[in-house]
Amino acid sequence: MPASAPTAVSAPGKVFLAGGYLVLDREYTALVFGLSARVNVIAQEIQTSQGVQLQEIVVASPQFLDSQWRYGYHLTPEQGGMLVTQLHVGAKINANPFVETTLSYVLTYIASVSPNKSALSLDPARLTVLADNDYYSQPHSMTGTEKNPTRFAKFPTPLKDANKTGLGSSAALVTALTAALLSHYLPTSVFDVSTEEGKRILHNLAQAAHCAAQGKVGSGFDIAAAVYGSCRYRRFSPSILKNLPEPGTAGFAPAVTKLVESAAWDYEISKEGVTLPPGVALRMCDVDCGSQTVGMVKKVLAWREQDVAGSKKIWDTLQERNVTLGRLLAEGKTKDIVPAVDAIRELIRAMGTESGVPIEPESQTVLLDALKDVEGVYNGVVPGAGGFDAVALLMQDDAATETRVKEYVKAWGKDHNGTVRLLDVKGEMEGVRREGLKEYGGWLT
Numbered sequence: 001m002p003a004s005a006p007t008a009v010s011a012p013g014k015v016f017l018a019g020g021y022l023v024l025d026r027e028y029t030a031l032v033f034g035l036s037a038r039v040n041v042i043a044q045e046i047q048t049s050q051g052v053q054l055q056e057i058v059v060a061s062p063q064f065l066d067s068q069w070r071y072g073y074h075l076t077p078e079q080g081g082m083l084v085t086q087l088h089v090g091a092k093i094n095a096n097p098f099v100e101t102t103l104s105y106v107l108t109y110i111a112s113v114s115p116n117k118s119a120l121s122l123d124p125a126r127l128t129v130l131a132d133n134d135y136y137s138q139p140h141s142m143t144g145t146e147k148n149p150t151r152f153a154k155f156p157t158p159l160k161d162a163n164k165t166g167l168g169s170s171a172a173l174v175t176a177l178t179a180a181l182l183s184h185y186l187p188t189s190v191f192d193v194s195t196e197e198g199k200r201i202l203h204n205l206a207q208a209a210h211c212a213a214q215g216k217v218g219s220g221f222d223i224a225a226a227v228y229g230s231c232r233y234r235r236f237s238p239s240i241l242k243n244l245p246e247p248g249t250a251g252f253a254p255a256v257t258k259l260v261e262s263a264a265w266d267y268e269i270s271k272e273g274v275t276l277p278p279g280v281a282l283r284m285c286d287v288d289c290g291s292q293t294v295g296m297v298k299k300v301l302a303w304r305e306q307d308v309a310g311s312k313k314i315w316d317t318l319q320e321r322n323v324t325l326g327r328l329l330a331e332g333k334t335k336d337i338v339p340a341v342d343a344i345r346e347l348i349r350a351m352g353t354e355s356g357v358p359i360e361p362e363s364q365t366v367l368l369d370a371l372k373d374v375e376g377v378y379n380g381v382v383p384g385a386g387g388f389d390a391v392a393l394l395m396q397d398d399a400a401t402e403t404r405v406k407e408y409v410k411a412w413g414k415d416h417n418g419t420v421r422l423l424d425v426k427g428e429m430e431g432v433r434r435e436g437l438k439e440y441g442g443w444l445t
């Protein structure tokens with residue numbers, strides 16, 4: 001039988017423009033942007049010689065050294081779903097919990113909903129992961145592809161040693177891998193990523209797998225951005241993920257299938273009015289000028305519990321200011337960006353001072369304020385949980401501004417014993433999507 005055509009899907013990374021921490025509570029929303037940096041996953045059949053039976057799924061990240069993971073899989077008794085076990089490659093075994101957990105969840109779901117029950121022994125497949133370079137901050141060599149010679153770099157390290165820039169690689173990976181598997185194994189009548197129904201299935205399954213793999217339930221904004229792209233996001237109630245059996249244990253298969261279809265998912269995604277004014281770009285800088293603080297989310301939540309009234313006042317006012325910024329951007333009011341973002345940053349710093357957490361640390365305040373004076377830059381924020389490792393900028397979308405910012409941050413890094421680098425990524429509206437294969441020339445085996 002000839003091999004069916006490979007299936008490629010990509011999902012974007014994320015950046016919070018407004019609403020970090022607040023979004024952990026369903027009372028508040030966040031303004032999240034998808035990014036032009038995408039994780040691509042290409043699914044292909046593995047052709048076996050006649051008479052050879054293989055039950056193997058290979059996931060490979062060929063941009064990195066030694067970054068290939070091989071899994072066997074089989075259906076377990078008592079409806080425990082598809083149990084995935086990693087196979088040794090040589091002497092080493094190098095785990096990738098995000099890949100492994102996603103395979104358990106998604107293969108289990110596929111086995112449950114597949115109209116073709118003989119597919120219960122799923123054919124072997126190879127999944128190739130190609131991530132845009134900005135997800136990682138190592139120096140790299142550009143091997144390139146036919147169509148785009150500077151797209152996927154070769155990094156000189158295994159993935160586990162790669163330095164992440166914090167663009168949400170795990171969420172984009174889990175989303176793209178989930179979508180590629182669903183598209184590869186299921187007919188479009190059951191799963192079609194280009195439809196609203198397909199995105200709902202994908203979101204619910206990817207959200208569950210991502211939470212399980214990271215061992216905690218966050219707000220889920222990163223999976224929301226990977227599926228839907230830029231949006232206003234209200235989180236789901238965490239209780240929906242309670243009491244899910246472990247993969248391979250009794251009842252996992254019906255529980256996952258029921259979870260995907262459940263009417264209890266109460267997240268809200270709105271793309272309406274989420275946009276940037278024409279000529280304005282959302283850009284990111286990777287900052288490497290200090291140490292990362294751990295446990296920030298825990299500390300902020302502890303302060304919230306301890307100062308209920310004071311924290312509520314800050315959160316409510318911040319929510320209003322975040323909504324105002326979203327509205328001003330949608331209305332194209334570029335002149336108002338500077339004061340609107342300043343008003344948000346003021347309260348983020350208040351939150352930091354009150355909770356004792358450097359959400360916008362002093363060094364980032366100085367950097368952001370200095371960048372505001374660079375011609376073409378409106379303002380910027382410390383995105384997400386915050387700290388010392390990144391800033392997001394609203395700036396004019398032209399080459400001259402880009403050059404000025406690049407030069408400015410380079411000099412800034414030198415003066416502050418570190419490195420600050422303007423990444424190539426930009427805020428982008430679109431979420432997950434099917435891709436043609438041209439981009440991947442030279443990477444697929």
Ligand SMILES: Nc1ncnc2c1ncn2[C@@H]1O[C@H](COP(=O)(O)OP(=O)(O)OP(=O)(O)O)[C@@H](O)[C@H]1O
Binds near residue numbers: 099129168170
């Ligand atoms: N190219 C890739 N191929 C396979 N797995 C990947 C790839 N990139 C990331 N991953 C998976 O995602 C994990 C990194 O996820 P993690 O949540 O720590 O970072 P992140 O999502 O990039 O950053 P942040 O959550 O700060 O935005 C890796 O350990 C690996 O399991």
Ligand SMILES: C[C@@](O)(CCOP(=O)(O)O)CC(=O)O
Binds near residue numbers: 166219221297386
């Ligand atoms: C603090 C929080 O709101 C954002 C964390 O963002 P990031 O992973 O630091 O980009 C937590 C969450 O939303 O899960």
